[in-house]
């Protein structure tokens with residue numbers, strides 16, 4: 001095909017769409033089913049209606065080829081496991097008894113059987129269920145769901161393309177099943193898995209699919225030559241099948257690197273690549289291998305995981321370049337639209353002018369269609385859209401929200417000294433111990449106490465105007481009073497105010513910082529039926545006034561023991577928000593850090609001697625490629641130091657991180673220059689304490705001795721045993737006693753009992769020293 005005819009044929013497509021529905025109907029239907037309020041048929045009908053509405057919406061917007069099979073009751077990786085018959089042994093009976101209930105049992109566990117483990121889908125905030133495989137795993141094809149959903153879309157008269165998790169990515173995401181040696185490599189199962197994929201794609205072809213998409217995002221991560229060989233072999237074998245549809249291999253979340261030539265040479269008919277800024281290297285790499293002669297290229301030029309309007313002119317230029325590199329070029333978002341909210345026009349509280357800068361799934365769909373039109377018909381065909389887009393981009397670039405000269409001047413003036421405490425850790429620690437008068441093995445908590453129904457009701461009452469601010473704050477003060485008196489009575493050493501005023505550890509601060517936007521309906525699936533509404537880092541960030549000081553000082557006024565101030569760190573503020581795309585992440589982090597620095601300094605000035613800056617997202621934000629990590633860690637640790645570097649030597653800075661596996665960032669944790677860190681460790685029997693010690697971590701640390709993810713109350717003996725284990729790795733002068741994480745999801749009865757046991761354990765061990 002010539003470049004001209006390749007352009008004329010350009011089509012618009014997407015790889016996946018938000019599943020929840022306009023009003024989170026799917027969440028309500030599934031939770032209704034779990035609670036026995038609705039039967040399976042009602043749930044299935046709701047799901048089918050949501051799929052239908054999505055497809056029709058996509059088609060009406062001008063999408064030529066709609067995705068099928070991307071819908072899920074819980075998670076598409078779990079669906080893939082069902083599709084290839086990889087049901088864990090412990091769930092088999094339940095699945096056989098009832099497929100739907102068995103499916104939910106794998107996802108959520110039951111009274112007797114543990115669920116599959118859940119972890120983050122690449123570097124997004126979506127979580128998938130980790131496949132459990134072993135040398136005895138037998139795969140078998142079950143294409144029921146894929147075929148049924150394809151038929152539904154075809155019955156609407158649409159062109160549809162089934163989307164499947166590819167076999168290589170599926171195996172790379174898996175882990176050895178319980179009881180299987182940790183050294184087992186699931187990728188060795190590829191030869192058993194491929195015939196199952198062959199059967200499934202044949203079924204899809206028989207059901208009417210011209211194309212089938214196989215998603216291989218795992219190939220944008222660092223891969224060994226052996227892994228790349230497996231990918232080569234997998235697609236050679238699938239390509240060699242005779243009874244098969246056309247195959248499209250899709251990659252997203254970054255550049256393919258060494259995997260690009262592998263896929264370019266594979267005997268498949270199409271490739272989908274990410275061409276957003278983060279994956280710009282794909283363009284040169286594609287040219288370097290001589291393009292994709294004879295193949296279809298789907299160009300992901302619209303960012304599928306951020307919420308900003310596309311720069312249509314730039315995308316069109318990229319598409320123009322790509323025309324010469326493939327037989328046919330189609331337009332898509334860089335990844336499934338699962339990772340963005342549904343519709344920006346629903347955000348009535350955001351000023352219309354600013355709303356025009358935003359593109360959620362619906363708006364992105366429009367951009368994709370416009371770009372396909374522009375590619376096919378030239379800029380003349382989309383002149384009005386281009387003009388409107390230029391106006392929106394100019395309005396954003398020129399807005400006072402986007403650029404606040406005072407914030408920029410301050411960020412530019414930052415020096416190394418701002419991020420450096422006035423004394424090194426070794427000297428500070430003595431000053432802090434003297435100042436705080438703490439015992440050995442001081443006991444503390446991570447910040448939040450149970451978020452009771454009364455607290456949530458009070459917040460809802462405030463929002464609905466049923467109570468005023470004064471009434472609400474009265475309730476918060478009463479709660480703080482109870483939390484403080486409980487901690488005093490129990491004998492904790494460093495107290496907290498309990499965070500009763502916070503709806504969420506990021507949103508609470510986002511609402512008070514200038515430059516952040518909140519959404520009303522911007523729900524994004526985090527896992528299963530859990531949806532979050534990430535705030536938007538829209539412009540330059542500043543803190544108009546103190547955010548937490550009055551709550552912390554109120555708590556401190558009730559006790560002679562030190563009360564710890566509680567803040568969310570700059571990296572976590574970025575990680576759990578939608579970020580700006582018009583400046584480096586490090587610049588945004590620095591602005592947030594400076595705003596937090598003001599808060600830290602104000603807390604200290606108000607008499608707070610211990611301040612905790614939580615960074616649970618430091619580890620999870622680590623870039624997918626090792627080559628990108630040093631730069632990330634440099635700005636991330638700098639931002640933390642900037643927020644905490646302005647306090648006196650005798651003010652103690654804590655940080656907190658959850659989710660284990662810290663081995664590869666111990667140096668970065670040390671570079672934060674915090675005085676004390678608390679970490680999750682109870683379930684892994686103090687593994688992180690050994691990791692910190694193994695890397696020579698020199699500071700104070702509190703590996704958690706109470707697993708807050710379960711209502712189970714640890715006995716004092718159990719907690720003491722964990723502390724003894726902790727002491728094997730961390731000397732008594734540096735060991736803290738605390739739970740794994742905050743207590744906001746727990747109830748009061750188990751919180752009370754657990755913390756009493758935790759303090760008893762600390763006392764027992766102190767007596768032994």
Ligand code: GLN
Nearest residue numbers: 446447448614616742743
């Ligand atoms: N301070 C927060 C809390 O206790 C920390 C939460 C977290 O680490 N995710 O709730």
Ligand code: ZN
Nearest residue numbers: 657658741742
């Ligand atoms: Zn935590």
